[in-house]
Amino acid sequence: MKEIYNKSQQSLAKKMEENPSLKKWTDWKWQIKHSIKNLDTFEKLTGISFSKKEREKFEKTIQKFPMSITPYYLSLIDSEEYKYDPIFKQSFPDPSELKIQKADIEDPLAEDTDSPVSGITHRYPDRLLFLVSNTCSMYCRHCTRKRRVGDVDSVPSKKEVKKGIDYIKKTPEVRDVLLSGGDPFLLSTEYLDWILTELQKIPHLEIIRIGTRTPAVLPYRITDNLVSMLKKHHPIWVNTHFNHPRELTTSAKESLAKLADAGIPLGNQSVLLAGINDCPRIMKKLVQKLVQNRVRPYYLYQCDLSEGLTHFRTPVSKGIEIMENLIGHTSGFAVPRYVIDAPGGGGKIPVMPEYLISWGTNKVILRNYEGVITTYKEPDSYEPYFCDRNCEECTRNLKLEGAEEKAVGIAKLLADYDKTISLTPEHTERVERRKK
Numbered sequence: 214m215k216e217i218y219n220k221s222q223q224s225l226a227k228k229m230e231e232n233p234s235l236k237k238w239t240d241w242k243w244q245i246k247h248s249i250k251n252l253d254t255f256e257k258l259t260g261i262s263f264s265k266k267e268r269e270k271f272e273k274t275i276q277k278f279p280m281s282i283t284p285y286y287l288s289l290i291d292s293e294e295y296k297y298d299p300i301f302k303q304s305f306p307d308p309s310e311l312k313i314q315k316a317d318i319e320d321p322l323a324e325d326t327d328s329p330v331s332g333i334t335h336r337y338p339d340r341l342l343f344l345v346s347n348t349c350s351m352y353c354r355h356c357t358r359k360r361r362v363g364d365v366d367s368v369p370s371k372k373e374v375k376k377g378i379d380y381i382k383k384t385p386e387v388r389d390v391l392l393s394g395g396d397p398f399l400l401s402t403e404y405l406d407w408i409l410t411e412l413q414k415i416p417h418l419e420i421i422r423i424g425t426r427t428p429a430v431l432p433y434r435i436t437d438n439l440v441s442m443l444k445k446h447h448p449i450w451v452n453t454h455f456n457h458p459r460e461l462t463t464s465a466k467e468s469l470a471k472l473a474d475a476g477i478p479l480g481n482q483s484v485l486l487a488g489i490n491d492c493p494r495i496m497k498k499l500v501q502k503l504v505q506n507r508v509r510p511y512y513l514y515q516c517d518l519s520e521g522l523t524h525f526r527t528p529v530s531k532g533i534e535i536m537e538n539l540i541g542h543t544s545g546f547a548v549p550r551y552v553i554d555a556p557g558g559g560g561k562i563p564v565m566p567e568y569l570i571s572w573g574t575n576k577v578i579l580r581n582y583e584g585v586i587t588t589y590k591e592p593d594s595y596e597p598y599f600c601d602r603n604c605e606e607c608t609r610n611l612k613l614e615g616a617e618e619k620a621v622g623i624a625k626l627l628a629d630y631d632k633t634i635s636l637t638p639e640h641t642e643r644v645e646r647r648k649k
């Protein structure tokens with residue numbers, strides 16, 4: 214069945230506007246203008262009605278964490294079984310959001326702390342996160358930046374954005390900028406064009422990435438106009454955010470095809486969410502549908518410790534179980550990397566089932582997805598060579614100009630030239646004792 218402006222969407226549109234048309238429905242600005250932000254409209258449009266008690270709780274939740282649902286996304290809700298519906302659960306407030314747990318943190322990823330100028334989080338050596346938009350078309354209930362949802366719905370001024378661009382300009386090690394928000398695709402095409410043009414003038418920037426949920430919640434935003442603008446700024450990579458196979462509708466698929474046809478490599482970042490996709494079968498279906506639409510599953514996130522997300526969190530074991538069900542069972546490039554974004558700002562940490570089960574002299578013991586246990590005999594004759602990151606091999610084979618950046622972190626412990634033998638957190642009680 215073709216989903217674009219189907220019967221239920223037509224009747225929805227009719228409740229919103231006297232003379233609705235396909236043209237209006239598929240106009241992203243019309244969708245935003247008609248976004249559902251209160252309970253009355255939600256009830257009227259979906260035919261779902263809540264008890265007085267329920268309404269009071271929902272109202273209270275919306276006061277703290279506002280609601281906004283595009284008519285398109287709303288039209289995907291199954292109003293009969295809404296309580297179990299993954300679309301409903303991702304978009305409609307749950308009073309559990311008000312339950313703050315002890316371990317919850319307002320800004321768990323310390324994005325505001327690792328921020329040299331407002332809007333930028335510079336955490337990794339060669340790339341950074343640049344928040345260029347304050348707004349989203351749909352407010353995901355599981356938003357990791359929930360602290361900010363609905364705060365300011367204004368477009369950041371050119372002056373503000375320029376501060377971020379200037380920081381990138383004077384930071385030559387940054388070769389990859391990740392535009393996020395909010396949703397960068399909620400900016401006007403012209404404004405985004407300006408940002409991309411300014412960024413492209415920076416000689417050391419090699420790629421620009423854009424994170425957007427519009428293909429899932431507002432696919433009509435992916436207009437021919439937007440796509441031809443993006444094409445001018447290659448290499449552009451786009452990461453989108455689908456969490457459930459039901460989100461891959463005809464409209465969503467068309468938007469992905471447009472982006473892929475423009476030569477934009479597409480990735481997907483999902484969040485593992487209790488009651489929504491915490492199931493190996495749902496996840497497998499999701500990743501397979503994504504690759505069918507030329508989207509490479511990139512990350513599967515363990516749900517962050519942001520306030521208001523308690524009811525969405527699963528144990529980490531659930532994620533490992535899902536990975537166990539994907540690796541080996543389906544196409545390798547359909548398998549995302551499961552990560553926990555470290556509370557306190559350590560960045561993304563990959564988590565995997567264990568495949569290396571033992572290790573002896575020159576021999577490792579491995580197991581595969583079926584449970585086959587096998588041995589891999591390592592070479593007896595491998596000759597290690599000393600590398601100071603500017604060794605003969607480096608210069609002969611890579612023709613690098615001088616030494617590359619020094620090794621950091623665990624890579625530093627592994628490096629030949631560095632004498633460091635351990636990494637110790639500063640000011641531990643043990644270290645403090647030594648000083649006495």
Ligand SMILES: *Cc1c(COP(=O)(O)O)cnc(C)c1O
Nearest residue numbers: 334335336337340341342391561
């Ligand atoms: C996720 C993230 C990035 C990008 O990380 P990749 O692993 O390269 O995708 C960069 N900066 C911040 C702050 C991030 O959270």
